[in-house]
Amino acid sequence: MKKTISEFLKTVLIFLAGRFKRLTMYFKKTKTMKDYMMVYYSQAKSAKLTGGKVAWITSGGPVEPLIAMDVIPVYPENHGAMIGASKMGGSLCEVAEAMGYSADLCSYARSDIGCATVNGGPIGGLPKPDMLVCCNNICGTVLKWYEIQARYFNVPLFILDTPFCHTEYTEEMARYVRAQFDDYFVFLEKACGRKFDFEKLNRVGYLSHQGQLLWQAVLDTAMHKPSPMSAFDAFYHLALIVTLRGTKEVIDYYTWLLAYMKDRIARGIGAVPNEKYRLLWDNIPIWHRTRWLSEKFAAHNACLVADTYTTAWCGALRYIDENNFIDSAAEAHARIYLNIGVDQMAKMVIEMIDKYDVDGFVLHSNRSCKPYSFGQLDIQKIVERERGIPCLMLEADMTDERTFSESQISTRIDAYMEIIKERKNKK
Amino acid sequence: MRTAGIDIGSITAKAAIVEDGKILGTKVIFTGYNAEAAGTKVYEELLREKSLDKSAVEKIVSTGYGRNSVNFADKSFTEIMCHAAGAYHLDKKVRSIIDIGGQDSKAILLDEHGKVKNFVMNDKCAAGTGRFLEVMARALEVDLDEFGEISVKSEKPSKISSLCTVFAESEVISLIARGEKRKDIIAGIHESIASRVASMSARIGLIEPLMITGGVARNSGVVKALGKKLNMKIEVLPYAQVTGAIGAAFLATTL
DSSP states (O other), X not given: OHHHHHHHHHHHHHHHHHHHHHHHHHHOSSOOHXXXXXXXXXXXXXXXXXXXXXXXXXXXXXXHHHHHTTEEEEOXXXXXXXXXXXXXXXXXXXXHHHHTOOTTSOHHHHHHHHHHHHTOTTTTSOOOOSEEEEETTSOSHHHHHHHHHHHHHTOOEEEEOOOOBSSOOOHHHHHHHXXXXXXXXXXXXXXXXXXXXXXXXXXXXXXXXXXXXXXHHHHHGGGSSSOSSOHHHHHHHTHHHHHSTTSHHHHHHHHHHHHHHHXXXXXXXXXXXXXXXXXXXXXXXXXXXXXXXXXXHHHTTEEEEEETTGGGGTTTGGGOXXXXXXXXXXXXXXXSGGGBOHHHHHHXXXXXXXXXXXXXXXXXXXXXXXXHHTTHHHHHHHHHHHHOOOEEEEEEOXXXXXXXXXXXXXXXXXXXXXXXXXXXXXX | OEEEEEEEOSSEEEEEEEETTEEEEEEEEEOOSOHHHHHHHHHHHXXXXXXXXXXXXXXXXXXXXXXXXOTTOSXXXXXXXXXXXXXXXXXXXXXXXXXXXXXXEEEEEEOTTSOEEEEEEOOSOSTTSHHHHHHXXXXXXXXXGGHHHHHTTOSSOOOOOOSSHHHHHHHHHHHHHTTOXXXXXXXXXXXXXXXXXXXXXXXXXXXXXXXXXXXXXXXHHHHHHHHHHHTSOEEEOTTGGGHHHHHHHHHXXXX
């Protein structure tokens, strides 16, 4: 009883803090990422108080139908990134490992499963879900992970199955994925107890598309030399397009961010003070080491100007038709970077190499993320063959800091930069 | 011009002094727990042996894991750069290097001017390194320096399948318990290192002539197993262990 009361009071406090923040934001000229994230998480964590519903959803899942139905989407993967950045991944993974989960399993899954049982991590755990939405366009692990959580929280689970698009998106695939969107709407009607709001979905879909266009425009500013932003900045600013895609907040924030980056370009300010070498990053960041890596590369006057990871939230833009959101969303979700063949991935990497005019390609072989890491050696070879730029492979893990070897990684980066410098000076 | 190179590895600290393209002398000591002190000690001992004063050396380059703790060095380079420079000065024809040190192994590709074209390093794991051999020598109660000699007598190397040093050690202990011959177990250990290094090297594709450097090059058993596994001739020079320090000394001439 005592525990229930203190839990309730805590929720009330979180709710009030969120409302207060929103009020102060109203008067603030520049709203920061932290402002938005605090309001977002306090709303999600106090949803029970206001009668709202919370859905946990995979990062590549279609979030727009949730927003159209006023369900607050929460992302265990975004939470995983926060856990990693707070260097709490190792200890939460240990909780899952003690429950019997293998250390070879994805560290987002392990830290999420561990965190759900202890309400640990930087924000005291995620709010309990009313439903789960899982799309396997990013990996196969999410299927079992979400099934486990559906059992643990005893809530309904919707699975959107996107076939792997080795080379093309066939008519059969299109019909198959599109039909599941109809199932998704029915699932939401049942979970929310009211008719699906298609009119609102169109508005949300439009905002989602606009948000992605803006995010792409922000990332594009890195084409400028010196680049006004680095991939490390992109890793930070990414949070909104992931969590609030389809809302006006995203538009407001990225409109401001784009203007900010353009202003930096106009004033000649680079993310790395003396940018001499430009690099492309592949895979999910090593969340627990972003600052260290950023300083390490900057010490060599190297800027990681772009990355394949943050581009994923606008990488399928070409398939989206804002006038036909539902049909095109099916295709856009099936054809994301992690759900296509290695040759196509390599093609996209090479496009980015040319677009951002980089001197090298740094690949994080991420122990956790198998679909992202599996074809990397082939992609590296294709890049070396097609563009002849030096590539560097770093073995680490996005969240589990126990797998990181600082002196090894440090030597690799130093040696790699020695090669890059030699090559560039020869030109 | 007289220059010096200091290579602080995880197990040994090496120093080399070169003068006008010639190697004046080299020295190897154990690193111990204080990398900084080891750097000073190995350098001063070498100077004393060669009856040289500190002022007689113009530039110093440090390398190896302890490269940043050599505070009297003018500059530091990674051991990849230094092994490449060292190997190239020892043999201009060399195009690939396998360097097996105490805590890591590397394969390095060189261009025709001795510059690093590409390299690959082992994952953060002791298998395929000198440390792996040290652990095994302890388990087998054999002096590491005798490893090579003992293993070449083996006709039927034991099979060590584990990729993990700790598991491989228990595998070795169970082989001992099963009564397998020491020479076969040691030969099996060498083959296990050779497989590990060979599969890593395949990532960049080795080109002959191939040279082996680093402390493990002193072990003829590993060199033999590696040559067999790669189906390549491997050049082993008496300077193998100090190649990084020599390379550092040569790089110092360019400062």
